[in-house]
Amino acid sequence: MASKHSFARPKELSEFVRHAEDAELVPAHIKLQLFHALMDEILLAESRNPGSKFMRDENGPRYDWPSENEYLDLTAVGKAWREAMLSVPPNLVGHVTFDQTLPQTLHIDGREASLHWDTTLAGAGVAVLTMDVSSLVIGMATVLRMRSGGGVTFDAVYDDADRPGDRHVQRLDEILRKLSE
Secondary structure, eight states: OOOEEEESSHHHHHHHHHHHTTSOOOOEEEEEEGGGGGGSHHHHHHHOOGGGOEEEETTEEEEEEEOSOEEOOTHHHHHHHHHHHHTSOGGGEEEEEEEOOOOSOEEETTEEEOEEETTTOOSSOEEEOHHHHHHHHHHHHHHHHHHHTSOOEEEEEOBTTBOOOHHHHHHHHHHHHHHHO
16 A cells, blocks of 8 residues: 655655655555645745736736735746755555645744635635646656656645536546546
8 A cells, every 4th residue: 555645845746755765666545745745945035026016817916906815836846846846756656646735924024924716715814826726736747747758647636615616627627637547
């Protein structure tokens, strides 16, 4: 039976790989808590995007509508997770769960701020864009699937209290299911 491991930060995954190389390689079920990496102050600072403080509509940002909402740039988070995943031998992972639960609070500019999905943001706050999250998860799953030669499966979990829109959940679940076949 595969062992289960949960990682809140990319460094934890890299450390696990170092120790696993000394042990017998049995495909593991790993859970990546993608957004808990934002608890790292440096990674959060790299993800800040004050220039994104504009209202959005179905066509994207409306630069004529200033807002107090800030949308994080997930490039640094994605890079950190991808680098950690590249250190994982393909035969070490049998299943990956992408945990998209958002941390309750982040420390931004000396104050606590709550993190939301762009689909659930009400009032001033900090949010992640569902489109960026989908790109991050699909990219990571595709690379791992290719490296493993097809021997890995995927799923995604969310916090029921604060989750992205149903369309995002259904679309991502369908893509991860197809990548798992």
